[in-house]
Amino acid sequence: MTDMLTYPDVVQLAVPGFVALILAEFLWIAWSGRGGRYETRDAVTSLLMGAGNVAAGIALGFVAWGFFMLLWRLTPLNLGPAWWVVVLCFVLDDLRYYWVHRFGHRIRWVWASHVNHHSSQHYNLTTALRQTWTGTFTLMMVVRAPLILLGFHPAMVLFCGGLNLIYQFWIHTEAIGKLPRWIEAVMNTPSHHRAHHGRNPPYLDCNFSGVFIVWDRMFGTFVPELDKDRVDYGLVHNLATFNPLRVAFHEWVGLFRDIARPGLTLRQRLGYALGPPGYSHDGSRDTSARIKAQHLARHPEDAGTPGFEGVRPPAE
Secondary structure: OOOOOOOOOHHHHHHHHHHHHHHHHHHHHHHHOOOOOOOHHHHHHHHHHHHHHHHHHHHHHHHHHHHHHHHHHHOOOOOOOOHHHHHHHHHHHHHHHHHHHHHHHHOHHHHHHHHHHHOOOOOOHHHHHOOOOOHHHHOHHHHHHHHHHOOOOHHHHHHHHHHHHHHHHOOOOOOOOOOOHHHHHHEOOHHHHHHHOEOOHHHOOOOOOOOEOHHHHHHOOOOOOOOOOOOOEOOOOOOOOOOHHHHHHHHHHHHHHHHOOOOOOHHHHHHHHHOOOOOOOOOOOOOHHHHHHHHHHHOHHHOOOOOOOOOOOOOO
16 A cells, blocks of 8 residues: 655645735725725734744644544555545535534534634634634544545545635635625625624534534524624624734643633533533533523524524523
């Protein structure tokens, strides 16, 4: 079983395109007065987060690669490099991305890494570059293990992951409205991803897909961008800082501070690490489910509408 399969670093090759599209979006907004807003400090923070992500990948990439190659040497399967194998790998890796992304919003340990991507209160192409520095520490690399054990070469899996990342760049914009219905039905689009970045109650924990929005439709997490509820970007509790170090590490600091609280049981400490963001042992904080329920208590007319299906207001 050969280990000598290589693919180009497509993300690195795409960087000039990223820069060109950011410039084009900025000029469009400046000329038309529509399609979003650029704030200098916010954009610079996003660019610095992107640079830090690249640096972290260079410094720590050997961890995931070593794990993947260990699995590759263990598996008896090898699907080879045929084009249809790459296509199948791309689709299955996008399903993998859906679950990692969903875990990133439902498990605080993973959210501590992913939260920085949602920390901007603006939504433009620089927001796509606001990436984690600490993804290796979440250990979400294990979700890719089934792909490698099924016979997809690690280099192919990472290549498909790079293509997935490139696709997601262009959907971080307000300059593109809703696309034709057949595209919106199958693909992740700027409209779908704007909803994902919303801090409004109906948009919390929705639209986790990377490329194919069909995963959200299949697993019940799809919420359309609503005309009556304009997306408000950012976190439930915004950071009010442009310091990239705080953006990158603030949730990890809070997580370990909560775990180290005196007088907690082991179950409570695990709750702070593995429970949903907003978990608290005494109920003093709000999870996304609780925020939605509280919204319905104030606005019962929204029951059953997108973003609130199956949500019940809190008991009297």
